[in-house]
Ligand SMILES: NC(=O)C1=CN([C@@H]2O[C@H](COP(=O)(O)OP(=O)(O)OC[C@H]3O[C@@H](n4cnc5c(N)ncnc54)[C@H](O)[C@@H]3O)[C@@H](O)[C@H]2O)C=CC1
């Protein structure tokens with residue numbers, strides 16, 4: 381089957397960029413991205429392409445090229461489903477906040493709603509593609525809903541997890557390490573796989589397009605995220621030991637990373653990993669393992685999260701202890717709020733938890749992040765429900781100028797590794813601060829020697 385019309389349900393961090401790149405690379409395919417969130421769709425359609433709802437380097441240019449040509453953003457979910465031959469489901473799959481599996485399992489209510497809507501609307505055969513990250517065997521549930529509530533048409537379910545990282549989404553989509561497509565081993569399943577392979581083959585070398593059965597594909601996505609996060613928790617665990625022994629975690633990471641069996645990537649010690657997926661996907665893996673009675677497997681992976689929570693808490697504790705065991709009424713400047721550089725996404729950012737701990741100690745937090753608004757900072761803190769909105773407003777202020785954020789502060793905490801932080805006039809910042817002037821570098825980003833020469837008391841992670 382030759383695909384000429386694609387629909388994607390969910391215009392978020394995955395659906396938006398992924399479909400924009402498919403549309404750019406496949407001008408012969410009409411791609412319609414739909415979402416229930418009218419505000420988000422309006423932002424994707426904004427005349428000024430710089431106002432699209434997601435900040436990603438290079439994304440606005442891709443959208444500008446394809447939008448209106450063969451890339452469309454709409455709230456008309458039913459029309460897009462009806463017209464498409466192939467439907468990506470790219471909705472959110474957060475951790476459940478209620479009922480059985482609360483705090484661990486993936487909440488699949490948005491996925492189920494999509495399946496029911498597709499079943500209701502579809503009047504001809506469709507290929508339904510799981511783009512969202514899903515627990516292994518979810519395709520079975522989707523198939524069940526489609527077959528039992530549909531109009532007698534045939535559905536093929538494929539798993540095609542996304543491996544892009546935020547901040548580098550466009551590059552990752554243009555040059556993926558691999559594309560993974562799982563499908564049924566039946567002839568119909570194989571035809572559906574081939575149809576999706578043909579879409580990607582417009583720009584991805586075919587030897588990097590991997591096809592598997594559905595269950596391997598679903599589980600590979602959770603496994604990839606678990607392995608990546610596990611490397612960060614492993615090096616972060618060692619960072620604490622480095623601080624006690626005089627070893628330097630950056631040197632240790634370099635030394636082990638040169639072993640080609642270990643590799644150098646994802647060994648950067650930090651204040652702890654954030655982002656919408658690592659924690660959620662590992663908790664999901666732990667839940668699945670437990671549900672099969674595999675307690676040792678579950679405990680093994682849960683330790684990655686326990687270590688990450690410890691690393692965030694350790695950072696805020698260090699700040700309090702170093703500032704003479706009290707930060708009450710002291711101004712602490714936060715450089716960065718996003719969970720990593722080059723994104724405006726703050727979901728599960730370490731900054732939120734560190735700020736929360738320090739506010740509990742009655743510190744005043746002054747935030748500067750080049751891409752995160754003051755509204756978002758407050759919303760993130762309010763979401764924790766630790767204290768009232770008014771109490772957060774009283775303790776936290778956002779600045780659009782980093783020098784103003786740092787002015788009069790007792791300490792600076794670097795929470796995100798934005799490149800621009802290294803280019804600041806640090807002497808000017810030092811002159812405006814209370815003395816001793818402390819820097820807690822949660823990303824080992826700044827030049828320790830330079831800062832110490834200026835007069836700062838500098839503390840990094842694991843050194
Ligand atoms: N954020 C990332 O970098 C990555 C995320 N993923 C996975 O991709 C999935 C989506 O993640 P994000 O794009 O970050 O989420 P997101 O929250 O940014 O976007 C999801 C969108 O789906 C929409 N939606 C929910 N239910 C809907 C429905 N029934 N009909 C129409 N629209 C609906 C929401 O309004 C929202 O705009 C998740 O499963 C996630 O684990 C996978 C790889 C990378």
Ligand SMILES: O=C(O)[C@H]1O[C@H](OP(=O)(O)OP(=O)(O)OC[C@H]2O[C@@H](n3ccc(=O)[nH]c3=O)[C@H](O)[C@@H]2O)[C@H](O)[C@@H](O)[C@@H]1O
Nearest residue numbers: 542543544545546612646647648650653654655657719720
């Ligand atoms: O499923 C997902 O959502 C995605 O999750 C991650 O991507 P992302 O969370 O966007 O960004 P990462 O670059 O993985 O960073 C995650 C967190 O780990 C931190 N990190 C990363 C690398 C490192 O060495 N040290 C470290 O602390 C980052 O600062 C960030 O807070 C994976 O890298 C993607 O492959 C995956 O598709």
